[in-house]
Ligand code: SF4
């Protein structure tokens with residue numbers, strides 16, 4: 667393991683216990699917690715631990731992952747009760763004197779082990795029309811010019827990777843599966859505040875729905891859960907203000 671930074675740094679491996687909530691719809695009625703002892707280095711991530719279990723102990727362990735580097739958003743899960751990306755959670759940042767609990771994110775139908783059905787999440791995302799709507803021709807016939815200051819207004823919400831860590835940490839979403847959820851609102855914000863987009867009113871009307879922004883109780887779970895550091899609650903507040911004002915609030919001079 668010459669490319670392991672822990673080995674190169676002279677660090678030793680230690681045994682960590684992971685307790686994983688397993689569920690197989692073909693053989694089980696209810697999920698069960700199962701523990702696994704794994705040899706890990708401090709710089710390993712929870713995703714590495716899951717790979718080791720899958721490859722060396724139980725090939726039936728099921729989870730999603732793709733990029734393994736915090737970009738694709740496919741491996742959000744609850745680790746020690748908190749939504750995180752397994753590929754961005756270092757073992758050294760967890761208390762390894764205690765077992766590490768890993769389970770699927772909440773509020774979405776459990777399919778198998780750490781995999782949930784993401785369709786309700788993406789249905790809300792699609793509903794807010796997450797694409798630029800600009801029918802008018804650009805003034806010069808070529809480009810829709812945007813200043814740095816105009817781009818800055820919605821920069822934060824462009825960072826979303828649709829991991830669902832925010833939406834599935836929201837207690838309102840747990841109890842009301844119809845609520846659009848923070849991620850859909852974040853992605854609506856990204857276009858509502860884009861100076862080139864012409865459909866802010868349409869999206870504000872959609873989010874003014876009884877299952878829209880007004881369900882948010884400002885618990886800040888979403889902001890704490892976001893692995894991209896997006897100020898989710900603030901984005902939701904800005905969308906609420908835009909609904910009340912009938913248009914997005916653009917800072918003076920922009
Ligand atoms: S806002 Fe953050 S937590 Fe929510 S889906 Fe986007 S990246 Fe994930």
Ligand code: FES
Nearest residue numbers: 734736738739753
């Ligand atoms: S595997 Fe892509 S974000 Fe973790």
